[in-house]
Amino acid sequence: MSDRALLEGSEAMARAAVAAGCRFFTGYPMTPFTELLEHMAALLPQVDGVCMNAESELEAVGMAWGAATTGHLAATGSTGQGLSLMQESLSEITNARLPLVVFNMARGQGDYFQATRGGGHGDYRHIVLAPMDVPEAVELTRLAFDLAGQWRTPVMVLGDYFLAHTYQAVSVPSIDGAAPKVPDWALNGSTGGSGAAKIISPLGSGTEGEEGFDLGAHFADCAAHIQALEAGVEPLVDVGFCDDAELVVAAYGSVGKFVRYACLQLRDSGHRVGYIRPITLWPFPSQAVQDAAAGSAKVAVYEQNMGQMIDDVRLATLGAVPVEFIGGPSWDHSGFGIGPDINVPDISERILEAMP
Amino acid sequence: MSDDRIFISTDEPPAESAALVDDFTPSLITQANHHLCPGCGEPIAIRAAVEAIEELELAERTIAVFGIGCYTAFAHNLDVEVVQALHGRAPSVATGVKRMLPEGFVMTIQGDGDMVNEGLQEVLHAAARGENITCLLLNNGVFGETGGQMTTTTTLGQRTKTSIEGRDPHQHGHPILLSDLAATMDGAAYVARCAVNNAGNVARTKRYITRAYESQMAGAGFSLVEILTMCPTGWFVDTLEGPDYLQDTLAPVHNIGELRTP
Ligand SMILES: Cc1ncc(C[n+]2csc(CCOP(=O)(O)OP(=O)(O)O)c2C)c(N)n1
Ligand code: SF4
Ligand SMILES: [Mg+2]
Numbered sequence: 277m278s279d280r281a282l283l284e285g286s287e288a289m290a291r292a293a294v295a296a297g298c299r300f301f302t303g304y305p306m307t308p309f310t311e312l313l314e315h316m317a318a319l320l321p322q323v324d325g326v327c328m329n330a331e332s333e334l335e336a337v338g339m340a341w342g343a344a345t346t347g348h349l350a351a352t353g354s355t356g357q358g359l360s361l362m363q364e365s366l367s368e369i370t371n372a373r374l375p376l377v378v379f380n381m382a383r384g385q386g387d388y389f390q391a392t393r394g395g396g397h398g399d400y401r402h403i404v405l406a407p408m409d410v411p412e413a414v415e416l417t418r419l420a421f422d423l424a425g426q427w428r429t430p431v432m433v434l435g436d437y438f439l440a441h442t443y444q445a446v447s448v449p450s451i452d453g454a455a456p457k458v459p460d461w462a463l464n465g466s467t468g469g470s471g472a473a474k475i476i477s478p479l480g481s482g483t484e485g486e487e488g489f490d491l492g493a494h495f496a497d498c499a500a501h502i503q504a505l506e507a508g509v510e511p512l513v514d515v516g517f518c519d520d521a522e523l524v525v526a527a528y529g530s531v532g533k534f535v536r537y538a539c540l541q542l543r544d545s546g547h548r549v550g551y552i553r554p555i556t557l558w559p560f561p562s563q564a565v566q567d568a569a570a571g572s573a574k575v576a577v578y579e580q581n582m583g584q585m586i587d588d589v590r591l592a593t594l595g596a597v598p599v600e601f602i603g604g605p606s607w608d609h610s611g612f613g614i615g616p617d618i619n620v621p622d623i624s625e626r627i628l629e630a631m632p
Numbered sequence: 633m634s635d636d637r638i639f640i641s642t643d644e645p646p647a648e649s650a651a652l653v654d655d656f657t658p659s660l661i662t663q664a665n666h667h668l669c670p671g672c673g674e675p676i677a678i679r680a681a682v683e684a685i686e687e688l689e690l691a692e693r694t695i696a697v698f699g700i701g702c703y704t705a706f707a708h709n710l711d712v713e714v715v716q717a718l719h720g721r722a723p724s725v726a727t728g729v730k731r732m733l734p735e736g737f738v739m740t741i742q743g744d745g746d747m748v749n750e751g752l753q754e755v756l757h758a759a760a761r762g763e764n765i766t767c768l769l770l771n772n773g774v775f776g777e778t779g780g781q782m783t784t785t786t787t788l789g790q791r792t793k794t795s796i797e798g799r800d801p802h803q804h805g806h807p808i809l810l811s812d813l814a815a816t817m818d819g820a821a822y823v824a825r826c827a828v829n830n831a832g833n834v835a836r837t838k839r840y841i842t843r844a845y846e847s848q849m850a851g852a853g854f855s856l857v858e859i860l861t862m863c864p865t866g867w868f869v870d871t872l873e874g875p876d877y878l879q880d881t882l883a884p885v886h887n888i889g890e891l892r893t894p
Contacts, residue, residue: 300732326731331757335724338717338754342697342728345715350728368718463729465736468712469660469691475707477716482708489708 280447285410285439289379290315291448292417293351297455298377299325300343300350302336307612308440309355309381316351323451333358337365344374345476347462349421349455353379353433356387360395366430367396368478371498375424377417378432381440383612385531386605388584391434392558399495401502402430403509404557408533410444416555418449425456427505434557438530438614511561514553517543518568521550523631525602526565526589527578528554531618535578538623549627554585562592569593573632578623579603580615602626658682660691660711667705671871673861673878674703674770676828678741680838680859681768685712688845690737697726699742699751702776706741720751723758726765737848739766744785745775748810752784755814755856762819762853766844769810769856772863773882780866784808787885791868807885811858815891821852823892827860827883829875840890852894860886 283291290312293301301316303309313329320327326343330336333354340352354362359380369376380391394400403423407413413435420431458464467473475481480497482489514532517539518524527535532553539551552568554561565588569575575597577586583601590599603626606615617623657664660682668675685694691712698707700719707714717725722740730738740747747755747769755767774792775781782792782799785807789798799807815823824840827833837859844855860882862874869877 300728302728328727328731330724332753334721335727335754335757338721338724339728339731341717341721342715342725342730343732344728345695345725346729346732348732350732364718365721372716463695463713463715464733465693465695465713467692468685468694471662471711473711473713475714475716477707477714478718479716 279450280445282443282445283410283448284311284441284443285413285435286311286441287315288410288446288448289413289417289433290319291451292414293377293421294319294323294325294451295449295453296418296421297349298351298421299323299348299455300340301325302328302330302339302352303354304330304333304336304358306355306358308383308437309353309358309379311440312353312379312381319451333361337362340376341365341369341374344369344376345463347458349375349425351377351379353381355381356383359387359390363396366402367394367398367400369430370400370402371398371478372476373428373501374476375428376430377420377424378430380432380434382434382436384436384605384607384614385529385580388557388579388581391432399499401505401558402432403427403505404432404434406434406529406555406557407439408530408553410439410442411446413439414446414448423509425459427509429505434529436530436614437612506559509556509559511554511556511559511564513555513561513564515564515568516551518550518552519571520548521572522548522574523627524550524552524568524572524575525578525627526552526554526575526585528557528585530614531578531580534618534620535623538620538627541620542624542627547628547631560588560592562588565589565592566596569597572597574630575599576602576627576630578626580606580617600630602630658686660686661709662711663709666709668702669865671862671864671874672702673772673828673863673874676834677768677770677837677859677861678703678706680834680841681741682710682712684838684842684845688842688849690845693735694737694739695729695733697722697729697738697740699740699746701743701746701770703741703743703770720746720749721754722746723751723754723763723765723767727758727763730763730765737845739768741768741770743776744769744771744773744783748784748808752808755810756817759814759817759820759854759856764848764851764853766848766855766857768841769858770861771858771882771886772861772866774863774866776863776866780868785810785886787881790881809886811856811891814856817854820854820856820892821894822847822855824890825858825860825886825888827878827888829860829862829878833888847894858886
């Protein structure tokens, strides 16, 4: 059952999270993540879940880590600096093979690298999904919990100020449903004394023998898991008009929606422009980008930073077509928002200038 | 003393190899051959911790969250469920576990470097919240695992690799007395400090740990047992001098006793 309602992005995502079975949430206030925390604090007690106002982001991610070991769906999140503080744990949670959803409500688009490169230490990656608007955020929130549970890995939902604070009419699933069954690997204490008590560790579950346990074997397993994710997770992508496009424009997130609109308008006025909007940012939809670019003379990348996703676009196209950067940082005086350059005439002008 | 005392000479290797007369390994330790140094106090403390779990029949509801230090080796040696946390972060991880499993028995095992340096805010916040978990602090006044550098619990005058002439308050500041600090928190139900440098203190350690566990099972709130442990390697003293060094260096500053009871 699903109700249609006019909801702020943060509330819609909170409802979608609880509907997906999330039963533990924790965070530390920071704009524009704060409202998500507030809505979770209001919603979770209604389903006997737990929401904690953590004393810091370091503690938030630690609490979420602990909750995740019990097999209940857990989530946390933050913004830029707060996410930076969490990276040490996100790396280790990935290696401990724990499901966790992380809501990254970023300020602007400067944190693409932080989100997709594995911002912490070590050789790890986790799934990243970037919705363009509130309805898509609702869908991707559900998907994030499903993927986290299925692959036992952190999944990041990368939103922004615009997404967190915009009201849109959305269909929100009811929060009355049951949470998914607790999986077999989860801890509850019951295997203690059995001779084979469970351990969940970023260093693997080896047993200390005469020689110590084999850490190398564990890291080899972690590497194989990353490869399996890359091969097994079908990256989502939104593509339009690329078949006969002279210029393909790539963009993601809220900004991607504006770019898509600009492309639609330019098409209407006869310009052979196509667009591609990666929705899954890791694993990056390289094949889709390559296919979209195949018939074109050029790819242009619009993102509101100094050029981050453009690296992935270049790697996907591998020199087959020129890739030009038409974005740039865009800050309003508050420093919080997506910035003033998210306006369609300006975007259209940049696209036209880039036309081959 | 009677004259039929047995003297064992250690000048030469024994003529016969030692025979195992009994297995004293607690049932919740799966592998007694740990890799910690001879004379280390940490295995004694961990032994007391698991014996108390067994005696209170908590094994089938225990989740132990480990910090990072020499004691971490035991994470893979115990027959209770374990979560390995990051350096300093065990109290938050234990919080997440306990909130989702309120019927479980949830504890942390951390060192002074882990709990009092890297993770000071975590343990104090958990104490202030009255989080119903038990934290065990193995305090040897040094970073043992990284080779004997100064921690915040190193006492004044104590020589370490990073306070070579002894800890000088003007240069290195003063030690943090973690249990005394935690005992001021209203959320703390039970706070005590003990040591493992002699048989009496080992017995006291077990007693304090048992009381802490009981306080958690009664739902009283946060509990902390700080255990002073020998680290002859990190102190650069002979193995046999460890217990006396503890008595002379750590114990006069980090006072033994119960600091807060329910
Ligand atoms: C963030 C971080 N910083 C530093 C280290 C390195 N490190 C590993 S063990 C350790 C010392 C642990 O000291 P303590 O907790 O007192 O345990 P002990 O070795 O003395 O038993 C340090 C500093 C680490 N693992 N993580
Ligand atoms: S270095 Fe110190 S704490 Fe570590 S095992 Fe050796 S004696 Fe124990
Ligand atoms: Mg230490």
